[in-house]
Structure formats: structure tokens, C-alpha cells
Amino acid sequence: MTISNKFNSSIFGVFLLLAMAVLGLTLKQAIVEYKLLDRSVTVKGLAENEYPADIVIWPIQFTAASNDLEALYVQLDTQSQQVVNFLKSNHLSGEEISLSTPRITDKLAQEYGGNEQSKFRYTALQTITVYSTNITLVRAMMPRLSELGKTGIAFSQADYDAQVEYIFSRLNEVKPQMIEESTTNARVIAEKFANDSKSQLGKIKKAAQGQFSISNRDKNNPHxxxxxxxxTIEYYLAD
Structure with missing residues (x-):
């Protein structure tokens, strides 16, 4: 090999080493930048507010019994009208009141217990349902229903279907405000973490909104x- 070829080979080797060194620095810098970008913190922001329900469903149930089926239906009609008149006299409209078909039980015709002695052959359960947006009015009326009990109406509250139900139907109206509150609270937590770790809070890397839940404030205030x-929000962190 001539001196010229040796010189050219040496020059090529030097350039190759320099290129590898530059490439190594570039890769190292890329890894460092990637790690910096990969640093993040995940926080949860809670929003919790109380709102009054805007719909009440009040099932009013009463029972009756007789050995005469026709007389039983007459009794149900009479007592149902008493209940409806009571509701209307307290400023509920007819559109807010609905009557269901009475549930009649013939104890003699039952497949089981047919031989048991019972004072009455027929028993009935009648349900009158109040569906109203005037919750204050309906709640004030509930304790006064016992006035009708003095006339001989046997009200029943043991049945699960007789439980009063309060509904909050304006969830879509409050969603934007509550989402804003929860994301704001999440950012406050993330900023505190960044300050404590002597980092800077970056942009949002990933965010997930949880399901809205609706519950009663307590058992005594279901309305x-x-x-x-x-x-849940994940933020980038930087030094």
C-alpha cells in the first residue's frame, strides 16, 4: 500500500470516528429529550355539589278486603275517589294523579294455602301515583295523608313499590360546570406536586372523565x- 493510500485511509477513519461520535451525541440528546417528555404526573380532580330534586313520584297504596267481590270494587272506587279529592284539594292537578288497576287476590283460588282459614276471601291493593315537579307541595302533603286514615282507608307503606322516589333530571345542565370544577381541582393538585418536586407543569398528556354519580344526601333528605x-388527568413535567 502506498503512502497516499495509507493517508487516505487514516483520514477516512478519522471522519468515521467523528461521525460516530456526533451520532452518539445526537442519540443521547434524543433519549434525554424523550425521558424529559415522558416525565408526567397523574392526578384526580373531584367535583361534588348538592342540588334539589326536581321530580317526585309518590305511590299511595291502600288495601281492602271483602267476601263479596263486587262490594270490594265499590269500596275501592269510593276510597280511591277520597284520595284523589284530597290530592286535588291540596292543589295537585288531575294530570299529576294516576290510578292503576287494583291487584285482587282470591285466597280460595290460590294453589297454595287454599285450606287456610281466612276471614275474607278477597283482598285488594290499590295504587294511586302522584308524579309532580312541585316537590315542596307534595312533601308538605305527605304527613297529612293520615287524615284519610281516620275515614277507614288502610294505607300500606310496607310494599317496596310504595317507596317515594325523587329524581334529578337536570344532569346535562350541570355537567359543564362540574367538569370544569373537577379539571380545575385536578390542576391545582398537579401544580402543588410540580412545585414540591421542583418541576414545571406542562401540557395535558392524557385525560379521562369519570362517570357522574347521583345519590341522596342522606336517608332523611332523599329529595x-x-x-x-x-x-383523571395526566400532565407532562419538565425541569
């Missing part, structure tokens, strides 16, 4: 609803 949502 007040507690609305809750949790937002």
Missing part, C-alpha cells in the same frame, strides 16, 4: 341529591 364526578 336533596349529591352529584359527584372525578376527572
Amino acid at each position: 336533596i341529591k349529591r352529584i359527584r364526578v372525578v376527572s
Whole structure:
């Protein structure tokens, strides 16, 4: 090999080493930048507010019994009209009141217990349902229903179907505000973490909104609803 070829080979080797060194620095810098971008913190922001329910469903149930089926239906009609008149006299409209078909039981015709002695052959359960947006009015009326009990109407509250139900139907109206609250609270937590770790809070890397939940404030105030949502947000961190 001539001196010229040796010189050219040496020059090529030097350039190759320099190129590899530059490439190594570039890769190292890329890895560092990637790690910096990969640093993140995940936080949860809670929003919880209370709102009054805007719909009440009040099933009013009463029972009756007789050995005469026709007389039983007459009794049901009479007592149902008493209940309806009571509701209307307390400013409920006819559109807010509905009557269901009475549930009649013939104890003699039952496949089981047919031989048991019973004072009455027929028993009936009648349900009158109040569906109203005037919750204050309906709640004030509930304890006064016992006035009709003095006339001989046997009201029943043991049945599960007789439980009063309060509904909050304006969830879509409050969603935007509550989502904003939960994301704001999440950012406050993330900023505190960043300050404590001597980092800077970056942009949002990933966000997930939890399901809205509606529950009663407590067992004594089912007409007040507690609305809750949790937002999970991941932020980038930088030094």
C-alpha cells in the first residue's frame, strides 16, 4: 500500500470516528429529550355539589278486603275517589294523579294455602301515583295523608313499590360546570406536586372523565341529591 493510500485511509477513519461520535451525541440528546417528555404526573380532580330534586313520584297504596267481590270494587272506587279529592284539594292537578288497576287476590283460588282459614276471601291493593315537579307541595302533603286514615282507608307503606322516589333530571345542565370544577381541582393538585418536586407543569398528556354519580344526601333528605364526578388527568413535567 502506498503512502497516499495509507493517508487516505487514516483520514477516512478519522471522519468515521467523528461521525460516530456526533451520532452518539445526537442519540443521547434524543433519549434525554424523550425521558424529559415522558416525565408526567397523574392526578384526580373531584367535583361534588348538592342540588334539589326536581321530580317526585309518590305511590299511595291502600288495601281492602271483602267476601263479596263486587262490594270490594265499590269500596275501592269510593276510597280511591277520597284520595284523589284530597290530592286535588291540596292543589295537585288531575294530570299529576294516576290510578292503576287494583291487584285482587282470591285466597280460595290460590294453589297454595287454599285450606287456610281466612276471614275474607278477597283482598285488594290499590295504587294511586302522584308524579309532580312541585316537590315542596307534595312533601308538605305527605304527613297529612293520615287524615284519610281516620275515614277507614288502610294505607300500606310496607310494599317496596310504595317507596317515594325523587329524581334529578337536570344532569346535562350541570355537567359543564362540574367538569370544569373537577379539571380545575385536578390542576391545582398537579401544580402543588410540580412545585414540591421542583418541576414545571406542562401540557395535558392524557385525560379521562369519570362517570357522574347521583345519590341522596342522606336517608332523611332523599329529595336533596349529591352529584359527584372525578376527572383523571395526566400532565407532562419538565425541569
